[in-house]
Amino acid sequence: MPPFRDDHILLIAPGSTWTLAQLGLPESFTPAKFRIPSRMFPGVEEGQYLPNKIHEVQEGQELLLGNGNVVTAGPGGKPSKKRKVGEPTSKPSTTTQTTTNGSASTANEAVKKPTGDAKPAEAKGDTAMADAADGAEPHDDDADEEGNDEDEDQEMNGTKDKDEDGADGKIYYDDDFDEEGAIWCIEQGRIVNWECFFALLLHVYEQINPTFHTPILMISQPCWTCTDKERICQFIFEKIKAPGFCMMDAAAAISAAYGIPHSLVIDIGYEKTDITAIVEYDIQELGRTTVPVGGNSLNKHLQKLLPHLSEDEIEQLKHSNICEILPPGIPIPGEEDIERDALLLPPEISTVGMGGVLPPKAPEEEGNEEEEEGVTNIAAIVASGKTQEYLAKKEKEKADKRAGLAAGEKRLPNYKREKNTFSFVEKVHEQALGEGKEDNPVEVHDGEKMDVDPAPAANGEPKSAVDAPNPSGADASAAEPQTNPDGSKPDGEPAKQGPSLMESMFSGTKDDDEAKRAQEKALRREEKKRQEAAQSGEKRKEIEVGTERFKAAEGGILEALADAAHRVVSSVDDISKRSDCWDNLIIAGNGCRLRGFKDALVNTIIAKYQVSPSSSGMFTSEIPSNIPTPSGTGTNTPQPSAYSSQQPNALLLQAAANNAAAAASSHHHSSSAHYPQTPSSLKIAKIPEYFPEWKDAGFEECVFLGAQLGAKIYFVADQGLNKGFVTRADYNSQGPQAIHNI
Amino acid sequence: MEAISALVLDPGTNTTRCGFAGEDTPKTCVPTYYGIVPDPETPKYFGSLKIGENAVSSVIDGMEIRNPMNDGIGTSQLVHISWAGLENWEVTTEIWRHCIEYKLSSRVEEHPLLVTEPIWNPLKNRERTTEIVFEDFNVPAYFLVKSAVCESFANSKPSSLVIDVGHANTSVTPVVDGIPLRKGRIHLLQSRVSYRPFSHNLYTGSERTPLAGLHLTTQLRHQFSEMGIRMTPWLMLKSKTTYTDLTNPPQLRLRDYGFQPHQSFIEYQQDRFIHEFKESMSETWAEPRSFPADINNPGDMLRPMAEKSYEFPDGYQRRFMLDRCVATESLFNPSLSPKPFTGDTPKGIAEMIKDSVDHLDADIRANMLSNIVVVGATSLLYRFNERLSQDLVAMFPGPRVKLQSSGQTPERKYSAWLGGSILASCGAFHQLWISKQEYDEIGSNIIERRAK
Numbered sequence A: 001m002p003p004f005r006d007d008h009i010l011l012i013a014p015g016s017t018w019t020l021a022q023l024g025l026p027e028s029f030t031p032a033k034f035r036i037p038s039r040m041f042p043g044v045e046e047g048q049y050l051p052n053k054i055h056e057v058q059e060g061q062e063l064l065l066g067n068g069n070v071v072t073a074g075p076g077g078k079p080s081k082k083r084k085v086g087e088p089t090s091k092p093s094t095t096t097q098t099t100t101n102g103s104a105s106t107a108n109e110a111v112k113k114p115t116g117d118a119k120p121a122e123a124k125g126d127t128a129m130a131d132a133a134d135g136a137e138p139h140d141d142d143a144d145e146e147g148n149d150e151d152e153d154q155e156m157n158g159t160k161d162k163d164e165d166g167a168d169g170k171i172y173y174d175d176d177f178d179e180e181g182a183i184w185c186i187e188q189g190r191i192v193n194w195e196c197f198f199a200l201l202l203h204v205y206e207q208i209n210p211t212f213h214t215p216i217l218m219i220s221q222p223c224w225t226c227t228d229k230e231r232i233c234q235f236i237f238e239k240i241k242a243p244g245f246c247m248m249d250a251a252a253a254i255s256a257a258y259g260i261p262h263s264l265v266i267d268i269g270y271e272k273t274d275i276t277a278i279v280e281y282d283i284q285e286l287g288r289t290t291v292p293v294g295g296n297s298l299n300k301h302l303q304k305l306l307p308h309l310s311e312d313e314i315e316q317l318k319h320s321n322i323c324e325i326l327p328p329g330i331p332i333p334g335e336e337d338i339e340r341d342a343l344l345l346p347p348e349i350s351t352v353g354m355g356g357v358l359p360p361k362a363p364e365e366e367g368n369e370e371e372e373e374g375v376t377n378i379a380a381i382v383a384s385g386k387t388q389e390y391l392a393k394k395e396k397e398k399a400d401k402r403a404g405l406a407a408g409e410k411r412l413p414n415y416k417r418e419k420n421t422f423s424f425v426e427k428v429h430e431q432a433l434g435e436g437k438e439d440n441p442v443e444v445h446d447g448e449k450m451d452v453d454p455a456p457a458a459n460g461e462p463k464s465a466v467d468a469p470n471p472s473g474a475d476a477s478a479a480e481p482q483t484n485p486d487g488s489k490p491d492g493e494p495a496k497q498g499p500s501l502m503e504s505m506f507s508g509t510k511d512d513d514e515a516k517r518a519q520e521k522a523l524r525r526e527e528k529k530r531q532e533a534a535q536s537g538e539k540r541k542e543i544e545v546g547t548e549r550f551k552a553a554e555g556g557i558l559e560a561l562a563d564a565a566h567r568v569v570s571s572v573d574d575i576s577k578r579s580d581c582w583d584n585l586i587i588a589g590n591g592c593r594l595r596g597f598k599d600a601l602v603n604t605i606i607a608k609y610q611v612s613p614s615s616s617g618m619f620t621s622e623i624p625s626n627i628p629t630p631s632g633t634g635t636n637t638p639q640p641s642a643y644s645s646q647q648p649n650a651l652l653l654q655a656a657a658n659n660a661a662a663a664a665s666s667h668h669h670s671s672s673a674h675y676p677q678t679p680s681s682l683k684i685a686k687i688p689e690y691f692p693e694w695k696d697a698g699f700e701e702c703v704f705l706g707a708q709l710g711a712k713i714y715f716v717a718d719q720g721l722n723k724g725f726v727t728r729a730d731y732n733s734q735g736p737q738a739i740h741n742i
Numbered sequence B: 001m002e003a004i005s006a007l008v009l010d011p012g013t014n015t016t017r018c019g020f021a022g023e024d025t026p027k028t029c030v031p032t033y034y035g036i037v038p039d040p041e042t043p044k045y046f047g048s049l050k051i052g053e054n055a056v057s058s059v060i061d062g063m064e065i066r067n068p069m070n071d072g073i074g075t076s077q078l079v080h081i082s083w084a085g086l087e088n089w090e091v092t093t094e095i096w097r098h099c100i101e102y103k104l105s106s107r108v109e110e111h112p113l114l115v116t117e118p119i120w121n122p123l124k125n126r127e128r129t130t131e132i133v134f135e136d137f138n139v140p141a142y143f144l145v146k147s148a149v150c151e152s153f154a155n156s157k158p159s160s161l162v163i164d165v166g167h168a169n170t171s172v173t174p175v176v177d178g179i180p181l182r183k184g185r186i187h188l189l190q191s192r193v194s195y196r197p198f199s200h201n202l203y204t205g206s207e208r209t210p211l212a213g214l215h216l217t218t219q220l221r222h223q224f225s226e227m228g229i230r231m232t233p234w235l236m237l238k239s240k241t242t243y244t245d246l247t248n249p250p251q252l253r254l255r256d257y258g259f260q261p262h263q264s265f266i267e268y269q270q271d272r273f274i275h276e277f278k279e280s281m282s283e284t285w286a287e288p289r290s291f292p293a294d295i296n297n298p299g300d301m302l303r304p305m306a307e308k309s310y311e312f313p314d315g316y317q318r319r320f321m322l323d324r325c326v327a328t329e330s331l332f333n334p335s336l337s338p339k340p341f342t343g344d345t346p347k348g349i350a351e352m353i354k355d356s357v358d359h360l361d362a363d364i365r366a367n368m369l370s371n372i373v374v375v376g377a378t379s380l381l382y383r384f385n386e387r388l389s390q391d392l393v394a395m396f397p398g399p400r401v402k403l404q405s406s407g408q409t410p411e412r413k414y415s416a417w418l419g420g421s422i423l424a425s426c427g428a429f430h431q432l433w434i435s436k437q438e439y440d441e442i443g444s445n446i447i448e449r450r451a452k
């Protein structure tokens, strides 16, 4: 078998909300190039899944196709005429559709034949109607044949672009914005709908369209069972026909990204958090746990506190600058908070927590601000002239107000304000905007897009690469600002909001002049955004919230995570390594992006579990002579020794040996002693500095960096010598179980 | 395609472990304790079950923590939980299922299953297990193996005197050529074909006592409360304030859940730091001089005991010296227990072993004494094996007493599982599996015929 090449390797990291993917290992490892929502929609046929929601085009409706053609549906939804509009756009994802009237849009909600475990039943009534209409339609032979194929083949078909004619001759169009009826195949890490999951994998695969020589590395969720892994392995070899495949555990990948031998990995996801102790690159399988709280728990709690806000509003509030968790000692403005006072720690401990451990990331904040421009994106829908007018007027009003504010008011930092506002960006649905606009499909010019989509943001690149109707990368952030994990999109107006606590702490030296300039700059930026928004069909509104914005994590999530972390470390068999785990705490996953969250978690652990150093050792003055050294009988207290049961990690161990050598040499405890209580200290592991591309994107998704490191070792450096991956031959001889023998 | 690997299940009294045959550690280890929340909607278990590490550590209104090995009694009084008292089979089934499906396989019905059992397991339990495994799990093949046999194999010895210092029990079992020693030393083949009703004293020299991990927990809890320590567990606290003066403790910063968790839950949570205390503080007295009966008046000690400090969850720091050894001493010398026994005081661990050896035929005694295998997580107590060795040497001055005990923690904790894993993956084991078909023909009694 020829050796695998760097640029042929496919990496896939399926998650509950996003699936990250990338083809090739770049010279310098980058954040994932593809971000694809982990959901599919029921297709036209039974068992078929599509990456976007599809609607049947109703009679008289017009549809702008990716190639610039406009199709008008005739009776029964069959295409009646086609015409060409303007120059072809290169982005089918911007497929635009206008409706003839308001009532047509409701009928559009109907999902054609929702299959599988489609959850929502909302559109059922409409669906039934649509189905009935279908029944009258003569089907092609083609379609029937397809229908008889086995499931997985249908899944494969499911990812084909159905923009033009459906199998039954009708016209369907993709709706990038409609999430209704979506099937999310992964819940809390578990694969809950296999058909849909496989369709998603195929979709990812076809999007990227790699060569035949492409081996695949997949990040596996800690909760996947051995049977799950076998099923995936089987699919990869039998359907995708990859020449090589391996799985890397998410926690292993995260710790590999950090390049440290011992760690405690807290991976905070959407609705779950995986907590894993790693000793000598070896996952401590027995003690690891998955707690059913995650980033969404924060939303739920905020929602409880702010019942009048919508789900989207809550999500954007969470991502905004004004939502943060204040460190102990900083009172919530306007609240005599005895509870928080009580939480204050004795000075020596809190220094450990705040000072030494966590250099607050001022540069990261700046990075976010810069990104805002890049990430802001134009949607596919273009507003009608009328709407534009309306929006522009609104904008002006607001801008005036803001200018007044800027001139007169002193900037108060967020943490000192009892109330603060964030700006909520609402996607205006095409139907609403396009109302009354008949027979006049509006075309999206490439030029326009370029205008508002400057220097590609960290994850903006895929736009050119993704040649499909799927929101990914920057497109995705336009479609779903509320789920943009880097939180930069909804960060509305820093000038108005005032700096977050971190910002104000680290920009204290700014003089007035500078501040003014910054403000002006921000204003200009906003103005620009506003214009973009007007064009892109975004609606902005200012929402004011009170001190609830400091309380997102008060619903018990911190305690739950802290306690689980303590249980996980307490289950590490090699007691001597527990303190090493505590000293290398890794908090990853997009669930921890809320400002101040990581610090708050560390502080919670310290407040409850950290023991003072005197309890973690013997009193030196009284060190006795009667502690025996182990005698030759072998009957003493077990000596901690590397107990490795997992092969793949041995590879990582080798690879990381060079930079770990220094650290490892100092860790040779004398084994006769009793190991003390832990944690006596707690430190967040240092983010490695030699991956510049990751600086701006944030290290929350470092699991993908680990995937690249892993792929490099397993597929390129090692070439299978140490059985780091399953080859086609292995699969042929051992079957799906081969995945366990690597 | 390769054969589907067998599953190995080791249901201990503290944790239940499961994994694939051929591997060197189990894949899952879930508490055998479970939570039950009263719920009139689910009459089956008189409430909804909470199984697994996270579930039993969640603060839920009204949730009671129980152990299926002895249902209905608060954990602190569980002096004698064991398979013998196993009452709640429905829950046990659920725990096993959780264990298997959690990380191993969603398809229990595809794997042969090997289960370990203690030597004193009564026939009704063995039959019940067989039923569960074939009826509820629908496994293709199954076998029950005595955990002592597994433990002996895990230590690479077909013949040994196995001492398992576990959670609810400490047991001693002579194993000869891979089978527990029986009265009259019936040959393996014979015993497989002839049917006999189960009776405990079929086995020669096997003994057990409750002087084990749970006993230690009970003693430590008692010791702490006698000292006046507030044993508020982590989950009940918001934060701690460190202090050393017990007479003037700072106010507790309690976490308010809006309800008072069940007492059994609080005790189960206390067990967490008591367990930590066992690991990092407890020491077994292994000095030539015997342990002073009154630790406040230790008399003329040859050397001072190392003083160590422990911090309780509420922030109380205390220096422990000789009192680190009090609870562990009661394993060997139960009359010194901080908390007196309600009934008869049992014999200490060393004495129990002596009883066992005294029952053995003279011709194998020497062999057994020079092949003592010590397993079970409680044997991890600091200097436990030294003490045991010391006592046994004193009891048997003539023959050579030799203890073997793995130096690696997982091998000690999971030795029964590991032995099962070795057995189930060895080729010769094939002929032992009881198939579903055999079960269908003969019924649950097949276990008594095929697996002695």
Ligand SMILES: Nc1ncnc2c1ncn2[C@@H]1O[C@H](COP(=O)(O)OP(=O)(O)O)[C@@H](O)[C@H]1O
Binding pocket: B011, B012, B013, B014, B015, B016, B165, B166, B167, B168, B169, B212, B213, B214, B217, B275, B278, B279, B375, B376, B377, B378, B379, B380, B381, B382, B413
């Ligand atoms: N390092 C240790 N030192 C002392 N006791 C321990 C240690 N580790 C575990 N234990 C105790 O061992 C007991 C569990 O033993 P185990 O052999 O697993 O029992 P079982 O097989 O009955 O479940 C628990 O009571 C636990 O507190």
Ligand SMILES: [Mg+2]
Binding pocket: B012, B013, B147, B164, B166, B376, B416
């Ligand atoms: Mg046991």
